[in-house]
Amino acid sequence: MSGPLKRTLLEALLVTVLGLVFAFGANRLSPRGLSLTRNYFPATTTPPVNVSGTNANTIVTPNPTNQTATSIQAVLDRLRSKGLQPIDVAEAKQLFEDPKYSQELTVFIDARDDRHYQEGHIPGAYQFDRYYPERYLAEVLPACLSAMKIVVYCTGGNCEDSEFAASALRDAGIPAERLVVYAGGINDWKTNGFPVELGARKSGNLRQ
């Protein structure tokens, strides 16, 4: 091996080692850092956005706005296979308008990250970013335990966060029969012209 090549490879090796030390140090310090060992996608086989393999005919494009009827059916089938009950926009609206919602006997759980939650969520919905459950469970768990119906949603379409959040809540002790997943998610909610709340929960800053 020639001298310059050897030196370049040694440099590259050093860059790799120092770069990885830097990366894991930064991840540890970052408030959005991930855990190396946690399984963020438990008990799943293939992700929904995939054009090869068994679901090749169900997804035309990974763009969630181009959902086809077959892909929506695939989402519903996937939810049922996980033992989760999906609901549509009419049922979500009915639960939202039910007086039980103001009594907190029905709760909505937004499974998206902080940025998306702040940009608009179903009014009164609790945030539960499943990637950082330790930050939210203290507030969300008591509300869910005292509720009769818990509606979990995320962006909609191929977003799986609501499914994983519902599973996490079930694992945390919430009875499965109380949990439903609003498969259409916030995109469906907005498309139907229903109000969203900006900023924090109960901020009162509503937008149609």
Added chain:
Amino acid sequence: MTSMEKSIIDVKDSKSNAANPWGSPEKRCWGRDLVGLFARCVLASSFIYLGTSKALHPADFLKLLRQYELVHDHVILNFVAIGLPWFEIFCGVLLLAGVWVRGTALMSLFMLVPFSLIVAQRAWNIHEASQIPFCAIKFDCGCGAGEVVICYKLLENAFLVLMGVLLLALRTNRWSLRYSLFRSA
């Protein structure tokens, strides 16, 4: 100096210039240095920007990585999602500062080339499954720039690969804090 000696020197100069496409030695040096600086800045800014976008939203990057179905072990998936964004930023900063430039350029190529091939493969799969024209395919490839038209992304990556190759080939150490690990710039 006799006219004979002067004409011999002129012939030598013209031969030297013909063999050297960069012109005079001074011009050649500046040309190479400027190209090297340009390549470093382009590659560095690209890595810093794309790495930062991913590092700010690592969970989103993790979800996108998972869609490639390259690894099924969650620890390896998490390792890539945690390591890659910050590693890109690290390489970007080294390139911008001109530290260990050739080693860093080599690592940039190790990231860019396989990633471009994987993205192209996934786009091809989408093309085959959906019959959407290849260059009309648009998706979030996990590059850090959101949804991209795949052909533009591949062109952009080809350009970045070219910048990396130039940095490896040029060996220009001007405006570098420490060009090489083994000798000061």
